[in-house]
Amino acid sequence: MFEVRFHGRGGQGAVMAAQALASAAFSEGNYAVAFPYFGAERRGAPVLAFTRVDSKKIYRKTQVYEPDFVVVLDDSLLEMVDVTEGLKDGGVVVVNTRKKPEELALGENIKVATVDATGVALEVLGQPITNSSILGAFAKATGAVSMDAIEKGIMDIFGNKIGMKIAEKNCRAAKAAYDRTISADGRPREKEFEKKPKWLPDVKELPIGGAGVKMETNAGMIGPGSFLENKTGGWRTFMPIVENDKCVACQLCWYFCPEGCITMVPYDNNRFKKGIAIDLDYCKGCGICAHECPTHAIEMKR
Amino acid sequence: MSIGIKDLPEENLFTAGHTACAGCGAAIVVRNIMKVLGENTVIYTPANCLLVFGATYPHIAWKVPYHHVAFENTAACATGMKRALNTLGKEDTTVVGFAGDGGTADIGMQALSAAAERNEDIIYVMYDNEAYMNTGIQRSGSTPYGAWTTTTPAGKVIKGKELFKKDVAQIILAHNVPYVATASVGYPQDMLKKVEKAKNMKGFRFLQIYSSCPTGWRHPTDITVEIANKAVESGMWTLFEAVDGRMEITHRPKERIPVQDYLKLQGRFRHMSEEQIRILQNWVDKKWDRDSRLEKALKMLDESTD
Numbered sequence: 164m165f166e167v168r169f170h171g172r173g174g175q176g177a178v179m180a181a182q183a184l185a186s187a188a189f190s191e192g193n194y195a196v197a198f199p200y201f202g203a204e205r206r207g208a209p210v211l212a213f214t215r216v217d218s219k220k221i222y223r224k225t226q227v228y229e230p231d232f233v234v235v236l237d238d239s240l241l242e243m244v245d246v247t248e249g250l251k252d253g254g255v256v257v258v259n260t261r262k263k264p265e266e267l268a269l270g271e272n273i274k275v276a277t278v279d280a281t282g283v284a285l286e287v288l289g290q291p292i293t294n295s296s297i298l299g300a301f302a303k304a305t306g307a308v309s310m311d312a313i314e315k316g317i318m319d320i321f322g323n324k325i326g327m328k329i330a331e332k333n334c335r336a337a338k339a340a341y342d343r344t345i346s347a348d349g350r351p352r353e354k355e356f357e358k359k360p361k362w363l364p365d366v367k368e369l370p371i372g373g374a375g376v377k378m379e380t381n382a383g384m385i386g387p388g389s390f391l392e393n394k395t396g397g398w399r400t401f402m403p404i405v406e407n408d409k410c411v412a413c414q415l416c417w418y419f420c421p422e423g424c425i426t427m428v429p430y431d432n433n434r435f436k437k438g439i440a441i442d443l444d445y446c447k448g449c450g451i452c453a454h455e456c457p458t459h460a461i462e463m464k465r
Numbered sequence: 466m467s468i469g470i471k472d473l474p475e476e477n478l479f480t481a482g483h484t485a486c487a488g489c490g491a492a493i494v495v496r497n498i499m500k501v502l503g504e505n506t507v508i509y510t511p512a513n514c515l516l517v518f519g520a521t522y523p524h525i526a527w528k529v530p531y532h533h534v535a536f537e538n539t540a541a542c543a544t545g546m547k548r549a550l551n552t553l554g555k556e557d558t559t560v561v562g563f564a565g566d567g568g569t570a571d572i573g574m575q576a577l578s579a580a581a582e583r584n585e586d587i588i589y590v591m592y593d594n595e596a597y598m599n600t601g602i603q604r605s606g607s608t609p610y611g612a613w614t615t616t617t618p619a620g621k622v623i624k625g626k627e628l629f630k631k632d633v634a635q636i637i638l639a640h641n642v643p644y645v646a647t648a649s650v651g652y653p654q655d656m657l658k659k660v661e662k663a664k665n666m667k668g669f670r671f672l673q674i675y676s677s678c679p680t681g682w683r684h685p686t687d688i689t690v691e692i693a694n695k696a697v698e699s700g701m702w703t704l705f706e707a708v709d710g711r712m713e714i715t716h717r718p719k720e721r722i723p724v725q726d727y728l729k730l731q732g733r734f735r736h737m738s739e740e741q742i743r744i745l746q747n748w749v750d751k752k753w754d755r756d757s758r759l760e761k762a763l764k765m766l767d768e769s770t771d
Contacts (some may be wrong), residue, residue: 174486174680207482273554286767390482390519390526398487418470418653419690421485421492445481449488450687463687 164217165307166227170246171236172398173208176294179320180234181212183298187316188216188309196221208398209244216307235259236280236293241395245356247273255305256349258450259293264347273349277302278340281400281465287336288329291400295321299337300344310341324382395422399448401463409460416452416461425452467658473500484525485518488686490520490650490676490693491592495563497653498590501660504529506559507546511539511573512567514599515592528712536572539564540580543587551586560662561588566607567597569673570633581640587668591633594678602634602681605629609701609718610748611741612733614681629748634673635759638707643668646715647707651693655715659706669695675702681734692730699727700753705760712763714756724749 165182166266171177178199185195193216200211213227229249238260240246247256252272260267267275280296287296295317302310314334322330407428416439417425424445428437438460441452453461485492487534491514499506502682508531516533519526534542539562547560564573569591577589596614604614609630613619617626638645644666648656656674663670675696677689684687684692696702697716701724704716724746728734737745 331597385523385525387531388480390524390529391480391482393482393484393524395482395484415653418473418497419493421487421489421496421689422481422483423479423496424481426475442481447487448686449689450481450685451488451493451689454687455690 164219164221165231166216166229167214167232167234167301168227168230169212169214169234170240170244171210171294172240173210174292175236176292177210177212177234177236178296179324180236180294180426181214183295183313183316183320184214184301185216185316186319187298187312187314188214190315190319191308192310193218194221198288200226209240213443228443230254232257232307234297234301234398236297238262239399241267241269243397247356255346257297257300257304259297259300264345265350268352269352270349271351274304274346275349276300276344276346279346280340280378283336283340283343285465287339288332295333295339296336299339299341302337303341303344304346310338313337394444395447396442396444399443399446401448401450401465402443403441403446403448403450403452404462404464405439405441406460406462409458410438411458412438413457415455415457419451419455421449421451422447468661469657470500470653473497473657476500478502478504478506478528479519480526480528482524483518484515484521486678486686488516488679488689489518490678490689491515491565491594493650493689494590494592494676495519495657495658498660499529501657502559502561502588502664503531505557506530506561507550508532508536509539509543509546509560509562511536511562511568512599513563513568513592514594515563515565517599529594533765536568538576539568539573540585540587540589541576543589544580544583544585547585547587559588560586561590563590563592565597565710566591566593566595566633567603567605569593570606577637578640579582579662581637581642581671584642584669586667586669588672591671591673592676593673594635594676594681595630596678596681598681599677608737609738610745611728613736614733616661624736624738624741625734632752634671634705637671638712639712640669641710642671643709644670644707646671647673647675647702647704649693649702649704650677651675651690651695651697652704652716655704659715662706662708681733683735684730688730692727695727695730697724698722699724699728700749701727703753703756705756707763709766710763711766712760714760719748721753 169177181197185197188195195216197214217254233256235258247270255274257276261279264275264277278300280293302313366392377433422445424442450463453463479496506529543560543562550558595608602614603616611625613625634647646659677692679686698718700721705714
C-alpha cells in the first residue's frame with residue numbers, strides 16, 4: 164500500500180490530480196481511492212487531496228496522516244503548511260518550484276524532487292494549472308506508477324471532464340514534466356516548522372455578540388477587519404510590475420482592485436498623484452489592474 | 466455634482482485579506498459600495514460567496530456591523546434591524562442587504578417582495594453573477610440562456626441552460642418602490658452615482674449589480690471588467706434607474722456589438738451552436754426593444770397624472 168497527500172491551492176486541480184493518480188494505479192491492476200479534504204475554500208486558498216493505492220481491497224477511509232509520498236503543487240505553500248508532517252522515512256516530496264532539490268531543506272531521510280510544473284503548464288497548456296504536469300514528476304520521482312499508467316489516468320479523468328483534446332495536451336505536459344524532474348536526498352531543516360496555534364474560543368473569552376469586538380488572541384487578531392491577518396499574496400502566479408512614470412493618476416486600478424491593495428501615492432506639488440503602490444502581501448495577481456490601465460503602466464510578470 | 470472615483474475615501478470598510486477568488490467581480494462591487502455608504506451602515510448577507518470570503522470564523526473583513534442570515538430572509542431581517550434602529554432613534558443608519566442572484570431571484574424572492582410591498586426603509590443590493598457560485602456553479606433563475614453550469618451541462622443533445630434570464634429589476638419595479646437601478650462593475654461612474662442616490666433616499670431601494678465571476682464563467686481573471694463592459698455594450702445587460710417608477714436608461718450603447726463578442730470571452734458559452742447564438746441575439750434584441758419602449762412609457766409617468 165502507498166498513500167499520497169496533495170498540497171495545492173484551490174483552482175490548481177489537486178483533486179483532479181489525486182483522481183488521475185488513482186485511475187493510473189487502477190489501470191495497473193491495483194485498488195485505488197482518491198478524495199479531497201473539504202473546507203470553505205476559494206480559488207487560491209490552500210487545499211488538500213489524497214490518494215490511497217493497494218493491491219488488496221481498501222477498507223481504510225480516513226484522511227492520509229502518514230503519507231509515503233507528498234505532492235506540493237505550489238512552492239509558496241512550503242512556508243505556510245508543514246508539508247512533511249507525518250511523512251514516512253524514505254518518503255518522497257515532489258515540489259513544483261523553479262528551485263533545485265538541493266535548495267530545499269525539508270528534512271532528513273527523505274527524497275526531494277523538483278520540477279517547474281508552472282513553467283511546463285504555461286508552455287504546453289497556456290495556463291498555470293499544474294495538476295497534470297506534477298503527475299509526470301510524481302511518476303519519475305517515485306516510480307510508484309509508470310508514465311504509461313499516468314497517461315491513461317489523465318485521459319480517463321481529464322478526458323471525461325474537459326474533453327479528449329485537452330486531456331491529450333495534459334498528457335504532453337505530464338511527459339514534459341517527467342523529463343525535467345530532478346531528485347536529491349533531503350537536507351535537514353534549518354529550523355523546525357512553526358505551526359500556527361489554533362484559536363479555540365472560550366466562553367469567557369468570546370465577546371458578547373460574537374466577533375463584534377476586535378481582539379487579539381494567541382492565534383492572531385479576530386473581529387472587524389481582522390482578515391488583514393490573512394496574507395493572500397501567496398496565491399499569486401503573476402506579479403504586477405508598476406512603472407510609475409507612465410501613471411496618469413486616473414485611479415482606475417485603485418477602483419478595480421478586488422483586494423483593495425493598491426494605494427495612491429500622495430499628491431505632488433498639489434497637482435497629480437505620483438503613482439501607485441501595490442501591497443504585495445494581499446495581491447492575488449488577478450491582473451485586472453494591468454488590463455484596465457489606460458497607459459499600460461502595469462505589467463504582469465512571473 | 467455626483468460622486469466620482471476620485472471622491473472616494475482611501476479607507477476600505479471591506480478590507481484586504483478576504484478569500485475571494487482572484488479577479489472577483491463581487492469583491493470590487495462590495496468594496497466600492499462600502500466606500501460610498503460609509504461607516505454608519507449595517508450589513509446583512511444570506512448564504513453566498515460574499516458571506517464566505519468576507520467573514521470566515523474567526524476572521525472578518527467588514528469594519529461595520531455585519532450579520533449573516535438564512536438564505537431566504539435577507540430583506541425580512543434587514544427590515545427588523547431598520548425598525549429596531551428607528552425605535553432607538555438611530556434613523557440615519559443605513560441598513561443594507563447584500564445577496565447574490567440565487568438568494569434574490571430564487572430563494573429570497575418572497576421576503577424581498579414583501580419588504581418592497583411594505584416599502585421598508587432599506588437598501589437591497591443583488592450582486593448578480595448569474596449562478597449559485599458559492600456551492601459550485603449551479604444554475605439560478607438569473608443564469609442566461611445557453612450558459613453552462615454544473616446543473617445545466619453542455620452535452621450532445623442539450624447544450625447549457627434552455628431557459629432565459631429572469632429580469633429581477635423589472636419585478637421590483639412593478640412593486641412601485643422609490644428606487645430601482647441596475648449597475649455594472651464595468652461602469653464605475655454609473656454605479657457610484659446610483660449607490661449615492663440610493664443612500665440619500667428613503668424607502669425601499671433596490672440595486673442589481675452585474676458582477677463577473679472568473680471561476681464560474683470560465684474566463685481569465687484579468688478580464689473581469691472587460692466582460693462587464695461587453696455585457697452592457699452588447700445589450701445583454703441594460704443599465705437603467707427608476708426614481709418613483711420613472712424609468713430611464715442611463716447608458717445607451719451607440720451601436721450594440723454582436724452578442725457573440727460577449728460570449729466568446731467566456732468558457733461557459735464555449736459550446737454554443739450558431740443556432741443558439743442566434744436565439745440569444747434575438748432575445749437580446751427583443752429585450753432591448755422592450756426596455757426602450759418601457760423607458761418611453763415610464764419616463765413620462767407623472768406628466769400625465771400630476
